[in-house]
Amino acid sequence: xxxxxxxxxxxxxxxxxxxxxxxxxxxxxxxxxxxxxxxxxxxxxxxxxxxxxxxxxxxxxxxxxxxxxxxxxxxxxxxxxxxxxxxxxxxxxxxxxxxxxxxxxxxxxx
Numbered sequence: 001x002x003x004x005x006x007x008x009x010x011x012x013x014x015x016x017x018x019x020x021x022x023x024x025x026x027x028x029x030x031x032x033x034x035x036x037x038x039x040x041x042x043x044x045x046x047x048x049x050x051x052x053x054x055x056x057x058x059x060x061x062x063x064x065x066x067x068x069x070x071x072x073x074x075x076x077x078x079x080x081x082x083x084x085x086x087x088x089x090x091x092x093x094x095x096x097x098x099x100x101x102x103x104x105x106x107x108x109x110x
Contacts, residue, residue: 012052014085017077019057022069030067037063 001018008016024030035051041059044050055063061073 014079014081017079019075019077020061020064020071020073022064022071024069030069033067034060034063037066 001021004016004018008014035053038053038055038059041053041055042048043052043054057073057075064071
């Protein structure tokens with residue numbers, strides 16, 4: 001969890017939700033193998049030190065299973081910051097779509 005907190009600093013838009021934890025013998029090697037398997041889904045194609053990928057938890061589970069990594073998975077995570085941001089974004093978009101009401105009052109001067 002320390003690594004999750006470390007990765008979820010100000011450089012990412014939301015705190016990370018944890019879908020699984022796996023205890024393995026050689027974590028650095030397996031992390032490289034996972035990254036290699038997901039290379040087509042890399043967010044930053046130019047800077048490979050930015051280790052973020054567009055994948056669903058189900059896709060991540062499949063890659064880990066292929067590598068023989070066993071763990072329990074949880075798909076329903078809180079994602080509080082993400083969900084609240086989406087609700088605010090939705091409300092703002094809805095407010096922009098609604099037509100402005102015409103005022104029934106006349107201005108003091110023309």
